Amino acid sequence: MKTAFITGATSGIGKSTAIELAKHQINLILCGRRKERLLALKEELEKQVQVHILAFDIRDREETLKQIDSLPDNFKNIDILINNAGNAHGLDPIQEGNIDDWDAMIDINVKGLLYVSKAIIPGMVSRQSGHIINIGSIAAKSVYPNGGVYCASKSAVDAINTGMRIDLNKHGIRVGAIHPGLVATEFSEVRFKGDQQKAIPVYEGYTPLSAEDIADIIAFVVTRPYHVNIADLVVYPTAQATASIINKTS
Numbered sequence: 001m002k003t004a005f006i007t008g009a010t011s012g013i014g015k016s017t018a019i020e021l022a023k024h025q026i027n028l029i030l031c032g033r034r035k036e037r038l039l040a041l042k043e044e045l046e047k048q049v050q051v052h053i054l055a056f057d058i059r060d061r062e063e064t065l066k067q068i069d070s071l072p073d074n075f076k077n078i079d080i081l082i083n084n085a086g087n088a089h090g091l092d093p094i095q096e097g098n099i100d101d102w103d104a105m106i107d108i109n110v111k112g113l114l115y116v117s118k119a120i121i122p123g124m125v126s127r128q129s130g131h132i133i134n135i136g137s138i139a140a141k142s143v144y145p146n147g148g149v150y151c152a153s154k155s156a157v158d159a160i161n162t163g164m165r166i167d168l169n170k171h172g173i174r175v176g177a178i179h180p181g182l183v184a185t186e187f188s189e190v191r192f193k194g195d196q197q198k199a200i201p202v203y204e205g206y207t208p209l210s211a212e213d214i215a216d217i218i219a220f221v222v223t224r225p226y227h228v229n230i231a232d233l234v235v236y237p238t239a240q241a242t243a244s245i246i247n248k249t250s
């Protein structure tokens with residue numbers, strides 16, 4: 001049985017991915033800061049597969065390395081890494097941007113992803129096998145108004161994804177990114193700091209992607225035969241044409 005390490009498993013895409021991969025008999029290491037949610041998910045999925053949880057903040061470099069190093073022997077060989085944890089913080093023109101928001105996006109979406117990867121990739125290299133999926137965004141592919149720093153953080157994920165694939169290619173490790181458009185999760189609640197008046201309308205007037213839609217695609221990607229690497233995948237809801245063009249007339 002394979003083992004997958006999923007960051008950001010307490011909510012949205014990460015949580016749905018855990019549920020979906022359990023159906024495929026993949027053992028799980030589930031991460032996030034909200035331990036009570038991790039415990040609840042572990043209890044639910046342990047009926048199907050082995051589950052280990054790690055509660056830590058991926059901004060904390062020492063803690064990230066320590067937590068991953070602490071994995072019990074039966075969870076040490078990670079076959080699949082899903083670098084999913086991340087969020088947008090704020091939606092402001094650059095001249096009004098909040099520096100704490102900028103720090104959060106760069107520290108979580110970029111540096112946190114690198115810390116986790118640094119802890120896991122050497123094991124994959126020594127085993128000469130592994131599969132890494134980086135969750136980017138359409139924000140990696142085009143910049144939209146007031147989202148410059150979030151888009152920059154996801155462009156960095158896109159570049160890191162390509163860099164990983166180049167460097168890990170000779171070690172037999174598959175690397176690919178999935179770039180979703182609008183997915184109805186807690187994403188907008190986080191972006192607007194709990195302000196539901198701003199978060200709810202983001203997903204109104206059209207059918208957004210669901211976390212399950214992305215989880216389904218991730219399950220497809222990780223179950224392809226070894227010689228198939230889905231390297232770069234952009235997924236929009238049908239109502240969305242670009243980051244800024246959304247058909248809300250239906």
Ligand code: NDP
Pocket residue numbers: 007008009010011012013014031032033034056057058059084085086087088108135136137138179180181182183184185186187188190211
């Ligand atoms: P959610 O807000 O629902 O989930 C975000 C997850 O990231 C949570 O599990 C959260 O866990 C975790 N996380 C956030 N900050 C940290 C941190 N400092 N340390 C550890 N874990 C953290 O959003 P989504 O499911 O939508 O987002 C998942 C990924 O998908 C993100 O990378 C996002 O950028 C990307 N994405 C989302 C889209 C969307 O429209 N929703 C579209 C394109 C990409 P906890 O708070 O418990 O730590």
Ligand code: 8X3
Pocket residue numbers: 088136137138139147150180181182243
């Ligand atoms: C999330 C997509 O366009 O809401 O990465 O920022 S968007």
